[in-house]
Amino acid sequence: MKKQFLYICLFLMSLLLISGSCKKEKIGIAALPEATQEGKNTFGCLLNGKAFLPKGSAFGSPVLNCYYQYINDSKGNGYYFHVSASKETDKECEVYSIAINSTLMSIEEGETYPLKSESIGNISGDFWYYPPSCVSNFTHYSTTSNSIGELKITHFDQTRQIVSGTFWFDAINDKGEKVEVREGRFDMKYTL
Numbered sequence: 001m002k003k004q005f006l007y008i009c010l011f012l013m014s015l016l017l018i019s020g021s022c023k024k025e026k027i028g029i030a031a032l033p034e035a036t037q038e039g040k041n042t043f044g045c046l047l048n049g050k051a052f053l054p055k056g057s058a059f060g061s062p063v064l065n066c067y068y069q070y071i072n073d074s075k076g077n078g079y080y081f082h083v084s085a086s087k088e089t090d091k092e093c094e095v096y097s098i099a100i101n102s103t104l105m106s107i108e109e110g111e112t113y114p115l116k117s118e119s120i121g122n123i124s125g126d127f128w129y130y131p132p133s134c135v136s137n138f139t140h141y142s143t144t145s146n147s148i149g150e151l152k153i154t155h156f157d158q159t160r161q162i163v164s165g166t167f168w169f170d171a172i173n174d175k176g177e178k179v180e181v182r183e184g185r186f187d188m189k190y191t192l
Helices: 002-020
Strands: 044-045 051-052 064-071 076-088 095-102 114-116 123-130 140-143 148-155 162-172 179-187
Touching: 044 076, 044 095, 064 179, 076 162, 076 179, 114 123, 123 148, 123 162, 123 179, 140 162
Parallel strands: none
Antiparallel strands: 044 051, 044 179, 064 076, 076 095, 095 123, 114 148, 123 140, 148 162, 162 179
């Protein structure tokens, strides 16, 4: 009788150890990084309701990219802001990419900017989908004057080159199909 009780206790303890070591995968907004302001190089959002987090090498390019540069080019003199993240899937060559870009427009801490069509003096939101075919075929979605969003710069430290913010946007492709990007946040060190 004592042996049976000991076996039952050992069996129950092993079940508790196994179930305690299994972590539930976070989904939705719970999977996103915290909205920090320390230059932690984090990025996340909900893409059509599912967590989008950077992963992989995005065709050899950086998975996370951020810059804030003053450029004098054919469009004129001004600042260009860019923050982007890419996610490779387990399927060969399949990549999702999200970006926010300004053209000849400076940014300031505490300001909220509408995401519109890509043009001089605007900030736009973009989404690219590269299917698992390993060819240069891709689908591009972007904000427009009718399909917009919002970017809020929550922290901007030009000395330490840190920019943090939150964002959301709707973007459409040339067929009128829409993607929804929600609960976006980033906390990045940027390059000049």
